[in-house]
Amino acid sequence: MAYVAQKENFPGKVFEVTFGTDTKAVFGGQNALPFYAFEGSIPNRPLIAYEIQDITPDDWPEAVSSVYKDVSHDPVAWARFSQDELKAKAIALRLIGTHPDREDRTPAEAAKAVRDVLAVIKVPLIILGSNSIEKDGPVLIAAAEAASGRNCIIGKAQEANYKTIAAAAMANNHKLIAMSELDVNLAKQLNILISQMGLDKERIITDPMCSALGYGIEYTYSVSERIRLAALAQSDPAMQQPMLGDAGMHAWKVKESSAPESDIPAWGPEKERGIAWEAVTAGAVLLAGADILIMRHPEAVSSVEKFIDELMQDGGR
Amino acid sequence: MLIIGEKLSVISKRVREAVQKRDKAPIQEIAVSQWKAGAGMIDANIGPADENGEDLMQWVVSTIQEVVPLPVCLDTTNAKAIEAGIKVHNGEWGRPLINSTSNDPERFPMLELAAKYKVPVIGLTIGKGGLPADAEERTVLAAEIMGRAMEYGLPLEDLYLDPLVLQIASMQDHALHVIKAVRMFQELNDPAMKTIVGLSNISNGCPRNVRPVINKNFLMLLAYEGLTAAIADPAEVMKTIKTIDVITGRTLYAHSYLEM
Numbered sequence: 001m002a003y004v005a006q007k008e009n010f011p012g013k014v015f016e017v018t019f020g021t022d023t024k025a026v027f028g029g030q031n032a033l034p035f036y037a038f039e040g041s042i043p044n045r046p047l048i049a050y051e052i053q054d055i056t057p058d059d060w061p062e063a064v065s066s067v068y069k070d071v072s073h074d075p076v077a078w079a080r081f082s083q084d085e086l087k088a089k090a091i092a093l094r095l096i097g098t099h100p101d102r103e104d105r106t107p108a109e110a111a112k113a114v115r116d117v118l119a120v121i122k123v124p125l126i127i128l129g130s131n132s133i134e135k136d137g138p139v140l141i142a143a144a145e146a147a148s149g150r151n152c153i154i155g156k157a158q159e160a161n162y163k164t165i166a167a168a169a170m171a172n173n174h175k176l177i178a179m180s181e182l183d184v185n186l187a188k189q190l191n192i193l194i195s196q197m198g199l200d201k202e203r204i205i206t207d208p209m210c211s212a213l214g215y216g217i218e219y220t221y222s223v224s225e226r227i228r229l230a231a232l233a234q235s236d237p238a239m240q241q242p243m244l245g246d247a248g249m250h251a252w253k254v255k256e257s258s259a260p261e262s263d264i265p266a267w268g269p270e271k272e273r274g275i276a277w278e279a280v281t282a283g284a285v286l287l288a289g290a291d292i293l294i295m296r297h298p299e300a301v302s303s304v305e306k307f308i309d310e311l312m313q314d315g316g317r
Numbered sequence: 318m319l320i321i322g323e324k325l326s327v328i329s330k331r332v333r334e335a336v337q338k339r340d341k342a343p344i345q346e347i348a349v350s351q352w353k354a355g356a357g358m359i360d361a362n363i364g365p366a367d368e369n370g371e372d373l374m375q376w377v378v379s380t381i382q383e384v385v386p387l388p389v390c391l392d393t394t395n396a397k398a399i400e401a402g403i404k405v406h407n408g409e410w411g412r413p414l415i416n417s418t419s420n421d422p423e424r425f426p427m428l429e430l431a432a433k434y435k436v437p438v439i440g441l442t443i444g445k446g447g448l449p450a451d452a453e454e455r456t457v458l459a460a461e462i463m464g465r466a467m468e469y470g471l472p473l474e475d476l477y478l479d480p481l482v483l484q485i486a487s488m489q490d491h492a493l494h495v496i497k498a499v500r501m502f503q504e505l506n507d508p509a510m511k512t513i514v515g516l517s518n519i520s521n522g523c524p525r526n527v528r529p530v531i532n533k534n535f536l537m538l539l540a541y542e543g544l545t546a547a548i549a550d551p552a553e554v555m556k557t558i559k560t561i562d563v564i565t566g567r568t569l570y571a572h573s574y575l576e577m
Binding site (some may be wrong): 192231236 | 567568569570571572573576577
């Protein structure tokens with residue numbers, strides 16, 4: 001008798017999120033485990049957004065900062081480059097310059113950066129704070145207002161500051177990233193709290209917190225898997241949100257992606273290594289369930305796009 | 318677990334008067350509050366309804382479904398009234414449930430109706446000969462009802478076996494018999510038979526402040542044995558249900574799980 005593969009069908013599905021106005025992007029919407037299209041329907045492929053910043057990055061390794069050396073002094077030029085040259089399907093503007101330990105830029109300056117970037121791009125925009133609990137509130141309020149009507153994703157709202165950021169998302173009709181720190185129960189709790197404020201649960205994106213290969217990615221992997229199983233197997237409305245993988249930031253922060261070959265000859269050329277580190281980190285979080293990634297190096301993005309192509313071939317069957 | 322709201326019963330004076338006067342407002346208010354509290358179905362207990370049973374059941378079903386998007390559990394001993402209720406029942410939110418057949422020949426017409434209209438039915442494990450003594454007697458009665466269901470052509474997944482909850486204040490032993498019966502009923506078929514109880518009968522005759530405590534704790538034990546559905550007061554038991562779901566891993570824990 002011919003072998004018949006066991007198939008599992010799930011009652012629940014991941015909410016579908018669309019953002020942007022001119023050119024829209026959409027992700028989520030599946031009722032199957034990542035790339036398991038043979039068990040259900042996966043209407044959208046995972047989306048990759050290119051990261052840009054409001055100030056010249058001083059902590060990106062040469063391998064990745066060199067790609068943007070002509071544009072990274074100006075978020076507008078950088079956004080154009082990402083959209084026009086790199087063919088980004090979405091852009092993630094990280095307002096890192098607002099962090100008190102960086103340039104401590106004001107919310108008004110952040111809002112200007114958002115307005116300027118939005119003026120030159122057609123692809124959808126993700127607006128990220130600097131991950132400062134205190135500063136992200138006022139910064140994202142100003143940024144959300146500046147982006148009003150453009151149907152962006154803003155974030156990240158965390159347990160300690162979600163009220164202001166969720167209110168900013170609601171008031172200006174944006175989607176919201178809710179981030180918790182590698183804890184499935186707190187991820188659910190945060191989504192419940194945000195929904196209770198009145199933000200539609202289908203406008204939330206869950207960030208279970210990414211981590212780099214070799215630096216706890218197995219925690220991200222396992223929390224993401226549990227979130228996804230709660231969405232699919234238990235139809236848990238506080239867990240059916242699509243998931244974000246902020247992969248580039250984490251991958252390019254670790255020694256393995258930045259240490260020069262001259263320091264550790266056995267590790268080989270750092271450029272190749274860094275790109276591989278970002279691609280493998282991103283690939284792993286995709287397999288764990290991420291629906292939208294934020295990445296940095298165009299070659300890492302191409303590898304991951306190819307990886308997605310192969311896994312989605314024939315609709316993933 | 319499916320909770321079938323028990324509050325629309327002619328045992329209640331308010332409901333009885335509303336039914337007599339065909340006053341929709343109290344009926345709808347009770348139905349809506351049970352739906353909001355988490356009921357997945359509304360029990361419509363119109364009593365024996367020997368006179369005008371058909372009109373009455375149709376009026377109650379329509380009155381409920383005007384305001385609540387849920388199926389109705391048709392609760393009366395009058396088979397004609399049940400049939401009339403099925404005919405007007407809006408199936409958009411699920412099929413009605415017949416309450417109930419048993420091993421008493423007088424209740425066989427309920428099973429016939431279930432088979433004829435392809436709607437599920439509750440099979441109360443009681444016969445002509447008085448109360449079942451223990452879990453084993455309940456299981457024998459369950460098997461007889463199942464056999465008859467198959468004769469009538471009713472699929473076994475449309476039969477909810479009810480072990481007959483009795484009052485703890487006067488028949489304490491039966492609480493354990495009922496729990497055991499819920500376990501045994503499921504073993505009568507693969508996939509497991511569905512089970513249901515009329516929960517608050519356990520605390521009938523107990524002081525008012527004691528009743529919810531007994532109901533909720535009894536439900537917890539029954540749920541652990543795999544109970545499918547309970548006719549109960551959703552406002553009273555939903556927190557217990559949510560907690561059972563968390564403890565048994567059917568729902569992921571979050572601090573606000575009770576508010577979901």
